[in-house]
Amino acid sequence: MVFDQSLGVIRMRYRFGVDIGGTSVKAGVVDENYRILSRGSVRTPDTFEKSMKAVADLLFDLAGQMGLSESDFSCAGFGVPCSVIPGTGRLVFANNTNWKNVSIKNELSKYLSIPLYFGNDANCAVIGETLAGAARGKKHVVMITLGTGVGGGIIIDGKMFAGGDGLGAEIGHMPIVYNGIRCTCGLSGCFECYASATALIRQTKEAMAAHPESALNAWAKEHGEVNGQTAFDCAKEKDPAAMEVIDQYTSYIATGLGGLVNIFRPELFIIGGGVSNAGDALLDPVRAKLSSYTLAYDVVGSAPVQKAILGNDAGMIGAAYLDQMN
């Protein structure tokens, strides 16, 4: 809230929170209670310049629909699906968009005059969940998002931690299997290669090939394709091959979280992303296995593991509050 001297009234101040994805851009008007008052999205255009123009247009539309102008907003924050230098908004590694070494800040500054902040999308998600979601009130949080890849976000002492130069917290690219599977990033054995939705689907298909009699194959025939839900659905029906897939998949997740708990000792782990919709069928085995990867577990215990609760909103809310968490 700010006091507007010219009008002699107290007015709300808003923030734009923007989640820039490879296929679409989602934006919201976020208030000081972390509520999204208005939201919209556009498909990501084919070039970087067109995309930035589309983002700015989307923000002006959202503001206009609420009868607001840019001056009603204290800032705009942007989550991007890649490594980004926070100060300059320079994208240094954008797997999904082919934008590389361009300055999102310079381009957006052509249209917007309020302060602009930038962060990795997974970092924005952990900020959102910490301010308004599953980790509300916590000071030390590690979040992983299990989607196409594995995103990571870390809160230390109430602030976002993105590494010494702002390009870190790439939890998905911590190796957990020495000389393991080649990752899309070019490295090998990355956590992401074993714990992402993509990995779960691969593991499910491998089990289907090894066990043609399994319920997994019947499920795939019925649904037309294998997805991150296949093994969970069949494991619920006690299909042995599916149960083995879930057992191995959750072991990989616990292995990664084990390294993280021994280093970060967070108060809470949050798991988001599409696979987290499986709920306790995913979380319970991860919780049980995590003890086997926690140093001195019998003396100091481990960290609880909870499901993210804000879904896609976490990224928008977190982006809107990037300035307060650095």
Place this chain on the structure above:
Amino acid sequence: MVFDQSLGVIRMRYRFGVDIGGTSVKAGVVDENYRILSRGSVRTPDTFEKSMKAVADLLFDLAGQMGLSESDFSCAGFGVPCSVIPGTGRLVFANNTNWKNVSIKNELSKYLSIPLYFGNDANCAVIGETLAGAARGKKHVVMITLGTGVGGGIIIDGKMFAGGDGLGAEIGHMPIVYNGIRCTCGLSGCFECYASATALIRQTKEAMAAHPESALNAWAKEHGEVNGQTAFDCAKEKDPAAMEVIDQYTSYIATGLGGLVNIFRPELFIIGGGVSNAGDALLDPVRAKLSSYTLAYDVVGSAPVQKAILGNDAGMIGAAYLDQMN
């Protein structure tokens, strides 16, 4: 320096820095320029109570030799070879001493009345190296010590990072091999199981068994035993089996550092401990391989890898300054 009103002079203030090991306790009088002015050591007695009494006696001796009394010291800091709760000095996991769940602070307070600070020994080492050694002037540093185990210390933004509850930064117990070798800590696949001096010796012995003709066997016969130097010495003479040992060992180290660089993006890695005495024969292959484990290496580069330069003094100096780095 402090102004002593009663004498009307400026007097130096000193700090005790203590490195408590499983077999011996080393202590030093450290000045405000991080110099160790006086030092001493005692063998670690067989019980916890006797050990703490011996530590206090050692400190009084050191002060007495310099004509100082306890009041000339601003504090005493203690590095311990285990997890320790910083505020209470409670030891929660002491592999090497069998001290578990005892309060070092309570016991030492029977003898000492100055402020007492406690930290893990590897955390103390990275503080020492950052204040006065290889990482002087750096704000973001990750150090590993390659000895009996693998110790870890992390500096973030100029402060020691030991996890949310002070029991973290256990880099040695980050799994790098899924379902790997059982660690002495009870977990499996820990970085320590592949990158410690103990691991290097095991890998060397395995190579000796597989290659009876190798120079490794001749070296062992001549020196009476295998140690962390064996493979480096023989690799220098181009023994193929030894070169393979070093190649694999440095790959394991690079794998662990890779996970850390993608998360912490430090300005510098420091490697200490006995194995680091091999110098560039160890560091050069680690540096070369680290690029293969660094996300977007071609765009953002990795972190330099340097040898620790303070040896055992790092732990004492760091312990003496624990209060300033928390």
